[in-house]
Amino acid sequence: MANIPDVQNQPSFADLTTIGVGGRIARFVEPRTREEFIETVRQADEEKTLLSVIGGGSNILVSDDDFDGMVVRDARHSITVVDDESNDENSLLKSITIRVDAGVHWDDFVSYCVHNGFAGVEALSGIPGTVGASVVQNIGAYGQEVASSVSYVELWDREKNELCTFDVDTLEFGYRTSILKQSMYQSGAHSATTKYFPSPRYIVLAVVFKLTKSHTNTVQMGQLAKALTVGVGQTFNIDDIRRAVLMIRMRKGMVEDPHRYENTWMKGTIQDIQRTFVELSGDDANTSDSKVAANFGTIKVDRNRWSCGSFFMNPIISTEVAQTLPDGAPQFDATLPGGREGIKTSAAWLIDHAGFKAGFKVSDDATAGLSTRHTLALTNRGGAHCNDILELARVIRAGVRDTYGITLVPEPVFIGVEI
Ligand SMILES: Cc1cc2nc3c(=O)[nH]c(=O)nc-3n(C[C@H](O)[C@H](O)[C@H](O)COP(=O)(O)OP(=O)(O)OC[C@H]3O[C@@H](n4cnc5c(N)ncnc54)[C@H](O)[C@@H]3O)c2cc1C
Known part of the structure; x- marks a missing residue:
């Protein structure tokens, strides 16, 4: 039997998640080599232990009950x-191929790419979580999706007990989904889980990215273009794109709380978060280490940042349902499951127009509430438990359904609870 690293005092999911809720964990393991990672998963499966492979805990909502697993x-x-020579098929620019461990914090990877002039992920700046999980739900923001930069993913297949690699076609990327995420659920129904749940059948060991060697890239979304005062489709410096995205996210409260990394269980999992926050709150782009250390304490804990990000997905509805929405409801062309033409609308708009304004709580003394800056983020205002978040989610979902006949689908993975 392999010598699997372990820790004595176990954390709770509240320690490990951005929303800060969830019960105690029976066994927490942090493998430090690829072999240990595989062996830990393989052994847990052999012993039929309930297994939750996590990254930054930014896309999971976990029950308050104890988690009797690993x-x-x-x-x-x-x-x-891994390759710095190849020509980009689509342009005269060179491309670069980079292999990234699943455990790397996503924004550390983005920062590395922007710093070195590798374009393709800069608009995804500031998304919490890890590289491993980025391909599970195909993260996206400000006109970019991780799917367009992935070359292939190295995986451990828990069913066959073997290593495999999936290229982009095999990964079946879609809006906030992939074959990895689908492998946790039965035929697309999020309430019906498979035996691998709450982790995928395929465990991500590393992601291999193919990026363009360039200090500029195209700005692909109106809101970002406006912040940079350019038009959509124009090129801009990726450094400035990163900074603009981070500023927009900060204003919306859609960044994680940097103070969570002071928690014993989170220390060392991300490199540059203190620097990023200090630099964005001042004018300095190259702050000294001593200034970062001195100024970090002045950055306040903001409860709007204690969330799972967007709690509900933007619904993709039929054109008939879309016609029943009032004027002003955002509508974008999209494809329904099965390939039929559909319309994507905005969950934030539906929530807001169903009467749930930013800051909404079910009662004045509730510990869960909508972010005061974004109606799509359900937040822990201090002392909330999972059940408080769920109560808020149920009220909002019912309100949107009553007003517009649309049932919102949660984006995070629910562990031990249902909405
Ligand atoms: C403030 C905030 C803003 C956000 N903004 C965005 C946004 O703009 N766009 C967006 O797409 N998302 C956004 N998110 C959601 C979230 O950050 C992403 O989904 C992220 O990729 C989750 O990464 P994680 O490491 O925290 O995953 P976790 O929450 O730890 O896990 C999520 C799922 O991935 C699985 N998983 C984790 N690691 C592995 C692995 N190595 N192998 C296999 N499965 C694994 C877990 O089992 C779980 O099922 C936001 C979240 C927050 C809190």
Whole structure:
């Protein structure tokens, strides 16, 4: 039997998640090599132990009950260039291929790319979580999706007990989904889970990205273009794109709380978060280490940042349902499951127009509430438990359904609870 690293005092999910709720964990393991990671998963499966492989805990909502299983978080943080020579098929620019351990914090990877002039992920700046999880739900923001930069993913297949690699076609990326995420659920129904739940059948060991060697890239979304005072489709410096995205996110409260990394269980899982926050709150782009250390304490804990990000997905509805929405409801062309033409609308708009304004709580003394800056973020205002978040989610979902006949689908993975 392999010598699997373990810790004596176990954390709770409240310690490990951005929303800060969830019960105690029976066993928490942080493998430090690829072999340990695989062996830990393989052994847990062999012993039929309930297994939750997590990254930054930014897309899970976990029950307040004790978790009688094993939680595994990859502690590897390597980023390696594997090919620096190839020509980009679509332009005269060169491309670069980079292999990134699943445990690398996503924004550390983005920061590395922007710093070195590798374009393709800069608009995804500031998304919490890890590289491993980025491909599970195909993260996206401000006109970019991780799917467009992935070359292939190295995986451990829990069914076959073997290593495999999936290229982009095999990964079946879609809006906030992939074959990895689908492998947790039965035929697309999020309430019906498979035996692998709450982790996928395929465990991500590393993601191999193909990026363009360039200090500029195209701005692909109106809100970002406006912040940079350019038109959509124009090119801009990726450094400035990153900074603009981070500023927009800060204003909306859609960044994680940097103070969570002072928690014993989170220390060392991300490199530059203190620097990023200090630099964004001042004018300085190259702050000294001593200034970062001195100024970080002045950054206040903001409860709007204690969330799972967007709690509900933007619904994709039939054109008939879309016609029943009032004027002003955002509508974008999209494809329904099965390939039929559909319309994507905005969950934030529906929530807001169903009467749930920013800051909404079910009662004055409730510990859960909508972010005061974004109606799509359900937040822990201090002392909330999972049940408080769920109560808020149920009230909002019912209100939107009553007003517009649309049932919102949650984006995070629910562990031990249902909405
Ligand atoms: C403030 C905030 C803003 C956000 N903004 C965005 C946004 O703009 N766009 C967006 O797309 N998302 C956004 N999110 C959601 C979230 O950050 C992403 O989904 C992120 O990729 C989750 O990463 P994680 O490491 O925290 O995953 P976790 O929450 O730890 O896990 C999520 C799922 O991935 C699985 N998983 C984790 N690691 C692995 C692995 N190595 N192998 C297999 N499965 C694994 C877990 O089992 C779980 O099922 C936001 C969240 C927050 C809190």
